[in-house]
Amino acid sequence: MPHPFSALRTLALTSASLLAGCLTLPEQPHTEAAAFETPEYRAQQGLEIVKASALYARGGTGQNVIVALIDSGLNSNLTEFEGRLSDPGFDHVENRPGTVDRVGHGTQMAGILAANKDGQGMHGMAFDARLIPFRFGDDNEPFFFDSEIAQSWQSGFDKGARLFNNSWANAIPATEITEARYNQVMPDSLAVARKLVEDGAVFVFPTGNELKREPLAEPGLPVALPELEKGWIAVVALKNDGSAINGKSNYCGVAAAWCIAVPGGDAGPQAGLLTVSKDGRYVQTAGTSPAAALVSGALAALQSLYPQLNAQQVREHLLATANRTGIYANSEAYGRGLMDLEAASRRIPGSLAN
Template sequence: MRQRAVFSLATVIAAPLLLSGCLSNPSKPHLDTTPFETIEYKGQQGLAVIKASSLYARGGTGQGKTVALVDSGLNQELAEFQGRIANAGHDFVENRPGTTDRVGHGTQMAGILAANKDDQGMHGVAFNAQLIPYRFGDDNEPFFFDSEIAQSWQAGFNQGALILNNSWANAIPATEINEARYNQVMPESLKVARNLVDHGAVFVFPTGNELKREPLAEPGLPLALPELEKGWIAVVALKADGTAINAKSNYCGVAAAWCIAVPGGDAGAEHGLLTTSKDGKYVHTAGTSPAAAMVSGALAALHSRYPEMTAQQVRERLLSTANRTGVYANSEAYGRGLMDLEAASRQAPESALN
């Protein structure tokens, strides 16, 4: 899928693992994250940076939550996805139920998001979540496939997916988009997006891989249509160790209020985020595409920790608990900050549910 602004390869280095205590009440025992910090966990280098083991230790692994994967399809036969498919989805390239994945991008994103915890290679952020894959055009810009994308979103929502992962974006700067222009480019998708956000869905998009100070069209769309913001997340990609923005990622820019930062890797062979390939091997991938998939997985896992919340309340919790210290205080680059699943998974105050 040649959505050239987004699909790319690069680097990740595992960060030190941290044991998280229940800081709000020192009398409580330390949270035991060790059982989750397996070789497989460490194989997916970004998990340690976002402190995923703390969320797992508190019961948030994605159980009971479904994510729509709108991409180049998925090889559903792989062992990493056995038990992870809620519905076979639809292939809009070949116009049939189920999907293939000739390009491999969708399968790689699915691995970051929800590959099984099976002591093999790596596992996804939400290793107990369910996926519904959709395939649209393999070799051109998304705006050529407006109808296919709109149908994918609606079908995924109808099948129970409140989180919609979109590891792609149209190569138009968000600052050049207004409602009238986007309605010319993606009229069907815009109509569906508005409706689904009104009904509680959350859309996740990457900022793009052009090393610019502004995101691409879709991640920045709430600038032109503020009513979308409550159901929108833009994702910026960090270097492997999470210390700074990577060598390709666009900044959060005008999307800062709804943007979050996660590891996406950087340039160099075998230094990206480890994930699944369409032929069943493990490969490294990097850029803002896998960063977006990591955030979609985190939303699903966090929602399973807080099933009493709506998906949009979980979205706000993920954004509001991000780490904004040090370099992450620069909202132009990092938006709301570095995603922190330890902070996000601490006991939610009752006010968050109102």
């Protein structure tokens, strides 16, 4: 499974349509956040940095939300995913319903996103969400599998998913993409993405793992096709402590207006995010791929807290409530800032306040 990516360029944030989300919910959390800060929670280091326990305490754990996972498949037989599938999905490599995971990347992303809260190892960001896994080509550029990706997106949408985790990208800098060029390499996917965004879907992509100043093609695609922005999120990876961008993440660059920063782990022993491997072991993973999965999980958990909102309204609220203080004010690197689930679960979304 390729991990192509890239990053940085200044972009003014001028969109008047972004929600301010400045009001405060009168209710207190139903449960103390500390009740969720278990050894299992702390083992997944990214959760604490983005204040996931505050969202859990207010009732946002992903219940009744479906996320499509387009990746190298999923070993759904693992106990971490018991009860977590909404549908078996489809394996485009073996051309059959359900998936296997020969590479392991998809299973690791699924763990970051929605592994069970069961007292074992770690748990996913949205541990009550449900997944639909799709497997496309295991070891090549995504553009070779354009039709498989397009079919996966459409099938996921038809089966109830409005959130799509795509922990991959084509190795073309976003600054070199035009509508015509992208239509040459990913025509089927482009057509489906346009349709599904118009119908309310949200696509999450990593900026890439090349330590560049600009993101790769997919995370930066709204530069060439602005109509996609309302259904798009690009994700940069921070070190586990949130102190800075990690050792290989591309910057937000031209995608700054729809980009957010979350922990994605880093190189070195115990420096990655803990997840589950295809054989059921707990392993470290690092990069913008797990960072994207963390954001997809956050969208699912937040959607479950605000079921009145559609996926695109939840996306706007997540971006609007990001932490832009200190280093995170640098939109070139960190886009809208550090994802902050305490703020996102405390402030009334603008569409509900109006």
